[in-house]
Amino acid sequence: MIDKLDYVLALAREKHFGRAAEACGVTQPTLSAGVKQLEEQMGVLLVNRGSRFQGFTPEGQRVLDWARRIVGDTRAMREEINSLRHGLSGRLRIAAIPTALAMVAALTTPYRERHPNVQFTIYSRTSIEILDLLENLEIDAGITYLGNEPLGRVNAVPLYSERYRLLTSADAPLGNRDSVTWAEVAQVPLCLLTPDMQNRRIIDRLLKGAGGESRPTLESDSMILLFSHVRTGRWASVMPAKLAETLGLTDTLRAIPIVQPEAVQAIGLVVPAREPMMQITAALVEEAKRAAPMLEG
Amino acid sequence: MIDKLDYVLALAREKHFGRAAEACGVTQPTLSAGVKQLEEQMGVLLVNRGSRFQGFTPEGQRVLDWARRIVGDTRAMREEINSLRHGLSGRLRIAAIPTALAMVAALTTPYRERHPNVQFTIYSRTSIEILDLLENLEIDAGITYLGNEPLGRVNAVPLYSERYRLLTSADAPLGNRDSVTWAEVAQVPLCLLTPDMQNRRIIDRLLKGAGGESRPTLESDSMILLFSHVRTGRWASVMPAKLAETLGLTDTLRAIPIVQPEAVQAIGLVVPAREPMMQITAALVEEAKRAAPMLEG
DNA sequence: TTCGTCGATAGAGAATGTCTATTGACCGAT
DNA sequence: ATCGGTCAATAGACATTCTCTATCGACGAA
Secondary structure, three states: OHHHHHHHHHHHHHOOHHHHHHHHOOOHHHHHHHHHHHHHHHOOOOEEEOOOEEEEOHHHHHHHHHHHHHHHHHHHHHHHHHHHHHOOOEEEEEEEOHHHHHHHHHHHHHHHHHOOOEEEEEEEOOHHHHHHHHHOOOOOEEEEEOOOOOOOOEEEEEEEEEEEEEEEEOOOOOOOOOOEEHHHHOOOOEEEEOOOOHHHHHHHHHHHHOOOOOOOOEEEOOHHHHHHHHHOOOOEEEEEHHHHHHHOOOOOEEEEEEEOOOOEEEEEEEEEOOOOOOHHHHHHHHHHHHHHHHHHO | OHHHHHHHHHHHHHOOHHHHHHHHOOOHHHHHHHHHHHHHHHOOOOEEEOOOEEEEOHHHHHHHHHHHHHHHHHHHHHHHHHHHHHOOOEEEEEEEOHHHHHHHHHHHHHHHHHOOOEEEEEEEOOHHHHHHHHHOOOOOEEEEEOOOOOOOOEEEEEEEEEEEEEEEEOOOOOOOOOOEEHHHHOOOOEEEEOOOOHHHHHHHHHHHHOOOOOOOOEEEOOHHHHHHHHHOOOOEEEEEHHHHHHHOOOOOEEEEEEEOOOOEEEEEEEEEOOOOOOHHHHHHHHHHHHHHHHHHO
């Protein structure tokens, strides 16, 4: 029964019987049969079919919601019982927005001190994808924006505030300034994240608010790529202060505070609103609460 | 898997492999094998055995908690999907303390108006048993004392306040009074519920508080039995006002307010603290909220 | 029309589940 | 100490379910 609910979850993710089956480690006919059996038990069609997957029926949607709960609780149970025997162990799956990647180490490092048997998998994802992954039980926690777009059924722990800096070489225009305005930044050719990233949308909004427009010379979904360009001295970018510091500033590479307005975005740890939490997740929340004052300071 | 968790729940209730198996509709070896398989999957013993059932291990306790959740959610899912097709239907299982039995009709009657396809099963139980049944998913809702003894993981909706009356014939000692004190009541030979009932414990406490002692002439676990004795005119009892009214007063049978102190006990509907609720249960909560003002008035 | 993709179906074999019958351990009473 | 009685575990047979491979039929794009 729980396997079948798992099939439904996979189907919701993959929107494709074959791929969903593969994700579950079974063949496509097995998954088809599983879903069908669930439909017979419920006495109602769950999936709209027409020689291909066409989404869930309303009943299917409700089953999907329940399946997330039930499957999630089942995993949490296994994890908890396992922890009682072997201490905290297993794999903790985290996804973070690119601009927050650099500070993940501030959580994982002390976590590992305390619980050396836990392994980590960390994904770089957009804020939207993170919520989706959380919803579908594909990750245990996310690190993302808290303030802007609606979060789902999750609990959040604030970690730090993202403040923006113009990252540019000292000898570029504006390079000698102690602060610049968004209006001024709008005049500079920038390297920015792609528009599917919330960071980019936030910066776009700030530029537009200052009467400018966002026409980045270069877009990428990788902060490393952006930074390496800026480092040549020929490009500029807008980055959170924390990230710029982590990546490393030099005499010639400066991170200049951007004012008018002095924008702040709250970033935090986000975990499924399950009660009780998986222990492996609860430990991460603890770590986040411990780390937050340091990061903010 | 969910079947196996169900076995564990039954075992917790029955504390006996054979009876638990019967409750699940399987044979004892089947249930034994199911529990054993669960233990193998978890990699840990769940049940302490020594040629008979000796309770759960600490891990077993945790699995039990999770099992309640998971099995409960699974049933709620089935119920919800069923409701989407056939409207609200199925069987609503309620347990009430004996002194509240008379007012259950105030909930079930309007409920049935709105949802004619729902069937009811109503048990008369002690307040402690009610919490146990709720915990073990054997009932969907309880009607019991809210104030006194600790409730578990439940949500409560207040329904009315229990106020105490001396039920006695008009020509008995005290029979002509407009009010009596607990100290006076303590002098009368009473018919009371058995001491496993919270109502009895409350009355005992009140009698003792007034310097008296509780030495009932007759004890029973049935309010009907108590009332029928009082009705002969030869016995007296202490009953909640509401109940006395429902059972019917006559010229010769009086319900005299008891004062010093004028004791009040809150009675309410109690449902599992599950989010979301089973629809069948949510509808009962609605009914309770609707009925509460009338009952209190 | 044809080809490729997708999901359903058929049928065989494997794995699980469930039953009856029995055993072995323990407990209490003679 | 022995004898019954109760309880849960085990053995072995049978039934059900699960999962696989192979294939089909429907649909959509070229």
